[in-house]
Amino acid sequence: MKSLTNIVTAFAKGITHSRVSLIGAMIVTVIFPFLLGAIFYDLIWHIQNTYVAALIYMVLGPAFITGLVMVFLGLFFFKGQEEVRLFTMEYLRDYFTDPAKFSKLRKLVFFAVFLTGINLFIMGLLAYRGYHYMESNAFCGQFCHTVMSPEYTAYQNSPHSRVACVECHIGAGADWFVKSKITGAYQLLAVMLDTFPRPIPTPLHDLRPATETCAECHRPEKFHGNRLVVNDHFDEDEENTHRKNVLLMKIGSAGDRTTSPHGIHWHVSEDNLITYKASPDRTVIPEVTLHRPDGTKVIYRTPDADEVLAEIGADVVERTMDCIDCHNRPTHIYKKPGPALDRKMLEGVISQELPYIKRQAMEVIQRDYASHDEARNAIANELNTWYKKNYPDFIAANPGKLEQAIAGVQAAYLENVFPEMNITWGTYVDHIAHTEDFDFQNGCIRCHNDMHEAETGEFISMDCTICHEVLAQDEVRPQVLKDLGFY
Numbered sequence: 451m452k453s454l455t456n457i458v459t460a461f462a463k464g465i466t467h468s469r470v471s472l473i474g475a476m477i478v479t480v481i482f483p484f485l486l487g488a489i490f491y492d493l494i495w496h497i498q499n500t501y502v503a504a505l506i507y508m509v510l511g512p513a514f515i516t517g518l519v520m521v522f523l524g525l526f527f528f529k530g531q532e533e534v535r536l537f538t539m540e541y542l543r544d545y546f547t548d549p550a551k552f553s554k555l556r557k558l559v560f561f562a563v564f565l566t567g568i569n570l571f572i573m574g575l576l577a578y579r580g581y582h583y584m585e586s587n588a589f590c591g592q593f594c595h596t597v598m599s600p601e602y603t604a605y606q607n608s609p610h611s612r613v614a615c616v617e618c619h620i621g622a623g624a625d626w627f628v629k630s631k632i633t634g635a636y637q638l639l640a641v642m643l644d645t646f647p648r649p650i651p652t653p654l655h656d657l658r659p660a661t662e663t664c665a666e667c668h669r670p671e672k673f674h675g676n677r678l679v680v681n682d683h684f685d686e687d688e689e690n691t692h693r694k695n696v697l698l699m700k701i702g703s704a705g706d707r708t709t710s711p712h713g714i715h716w717h718v719s720e721d722n723l724i725t726y727k728a729s730p731d732r733t734v735i736p737e738v739t740l741h742r743p744d745g746t747k748v749i750y751r752t753p754d755a756d757e758v759l760a761e762i763g764a765d766v767v768e769r770t771m772d773c774i775d776c777h778n779r780p781t782h783i784y785k786k787p788g789p790a791l792d793r794k795m796l797e798g799v800i801s802q803e804l805p806y807i808k809r810q811a812m813e814v815i816q817r818d819y820a821s822h823d824e825a826r827n828a829i830a831n832e833l834n835t836w837y838k839k840n841y842p843d844f845i846a847a848n849p850g851k852l853e854q855a856i857a858g859v860q861a862a863y864l865e866n867v868f869p870e871m872n873i874t875w876g877t878y879v880d881h882i883a884h885t886e887d888f889d890f891q892n893g894c895i896r897c898h899n900d901m902h903e904a905e906t907g908e909f910i911s912m913d914c915t916i917c918h919e920v921l922a923q924d925e926v927r928p929q930v931l932k933d934l935g936f937y
Contacts, residue, residue: 471524477517482572485510489575500588507580514576518569590615594641597650600868604782607865611781618663618781626658648872652778654732660772664780670715670773671704679918680931683792686809690795690802696922696930714917717771724771726897729762732775733879733891738902738910750902750910776894778881787816787875790862799858801851805841811859821870825863830856 465471488497488506497503583589591602605611610618620630633656640646657663677699685691702713704720711719723741728734736755740748752758759766774780785793791811794800800807814832819825833856837845845852867874884893890901894917902910914920922928927937 465521465524468524471521474517474520474522474524477513478521481510481514481517485514485576486572489572489579492579493575498588500586500592503583504589504593507576507583511576511580515573585614585616585620587615590619594638596870597637597641597646600784600871600873601650601782603865603868604784608781608783613667613781617666618658621658621662621666626662648870649868649877650871652731652878654730657774660774664773664777668773670718673701673715674703675701676713677701678934682796683788684795684802684808686806686812688805690804690806690808691926692802693924693926694922694928694931695920695924696928698919698921700917700919714776717776718773726769726771727759728767728769730765730767732767732769732778733896734758734762735896738897748904748906748908750897750904750908752901753903776881779878782878783880784866784873784875784878785862786866787812787862790866791815791859794858794862797858799861800855801848803848804837804851804855805844807855810836811855811862815859815863815867816875818874819867819869822864822868825867825869826860829860829863833859 465475485506488510491497492503492506497506587602587605591598591605605615620626637646679697679699681695681697683693683695685693700713702715703711704715704718705711711721716722717724721743725739725741726735727737736752736758738750740750742748769775791800791808795802795808800811810833814829815825817828819828833852837852879892881893881896884895889895890899895912897910898912898916900909900912921930931937
């Protein structure tokens with residue numbers, strides 16, 4: 451016991467003879483109890499606050515490891531004037547070669563192994579929990595709050611809200627893990643220096659290939675047949691008339707277990723490889739090439755293809771069509787004013803019984819506001835003022851409906867517009883469909899516009915029935931839904 455005490459004393463004395471070791475030991479001593487307690491708390495009860503977790507795994511953890519490294523470096527390389535002979539190579543060589551001294555050395559080894567074991571245990575827990583924290587949705591969406599608030603909000607309202615961010619953005623494999631962490635470090639630096647763009651551009655060229663993301667869960671070749679889609683919307687009249695569009699979407703198949711690829715998913719069949727040349731944002735597509743199974747190909751070009759490609763120059767994107775050419779915003783979805791309000795009205799958050807609520811809401815949410823707080827206050831004030839002036843009896847007879855509707859209108863705005871990031875209605879384009887005015891830089895109309903012609907005289911058709919059949923349009927109670935038993 452006396453020899454062990456001497457070893458501990460000599461170890462402590464060695465630390466005091468090196469400023470580097472002394473500072474490192476002080477850091478380790480102060481951080482150790484807090485770090486150990488926090489890690490065990492996180493393992494058992496889970497720390498919910500992302501900033502507390504960040505303090506533990508991004509500040510205390512690295513500081514603890516830095517302190518250990520400083521202790522080691524100080525003992526072996528940065529000793530003071532009095533040499534700590536106990537920890538020199540000459541000392542160890544002497545004790546290994548002298549049998550009488552070897553038994554004393556064992557105690558030193560046991561002591562070193564004991565300390566090393568404790569440190570490795572702590573660092574193992576730290577690495578395990580730190581890894582899971584940095585893979586969590588809270589870290590991805592909330593740590594850099596201002597920057598990621600739009601994307602995190604859209605993600606929470608999306609069909610993929612129960613899919614972890616890393617499942618799509620990182621996935622399996624070391625290559626994308628390393629790439630994402632390097633990119634993340636750059637992004638963190640941009641946030642610290644306030645050099646990040648507003649709005650954040652869609653990372654078209656930095657995302658994992660669709661076959662490694664979408665195809666992990668979705669298999670287009672298994673999607674067979676047609677799908678009935680009912681789109682609800684409300685007019686801006688006094689009754690907020692509820693109308694429906696009924697479409698039969700020809701989902702089709704990419705070819706598996708069917709006679710041939712057909713319908714919408716014909717585009718991603720292995721039998722119909724499609725490549726195209728486009729602008730960097732993929733909104734202007736002057737040339738499309740269909741590669742057939744027999745090795746032949748058909749090139750479709752717009753009349754001004756040469757001029758457009760020359761204007762784009764070296765930034766021309768040559769790409770093979772896949773899922774995200776249409777489903778370009780499957781998770782981070784920003785709605786336009788009308789659909790955003792329609793959704794809240796369908797959910798019952800905004801009462802259809804409030805006269806002119808769709809019209810008044812459309813007017814107030816499309817104004818420019820400097821911040822969410824300003825928008826929230828202006829929406830509440832203007833709707834309260836208008837309804838109390840024009841429909842005081844209705845408001846008195848239906849207490850609470852206006853307040854609930856105001857909350858719904860505010861939510862429609864707050865979920866889709868972020869002034870701090872210069873994100874407003876329509877900032878991000880969704881290509882899953884097309885606009886009512888058939889914008890040639892939006893959705894399927896980018897290619898299906900009767901402008902892309904092959905040398906044979908064949909065009910890429912603009913026939914809407916290729917993808918869907920319109921069964922009812924802007925009808926209050928469509929007959930087709932009555933026939934199907936909806937009413």
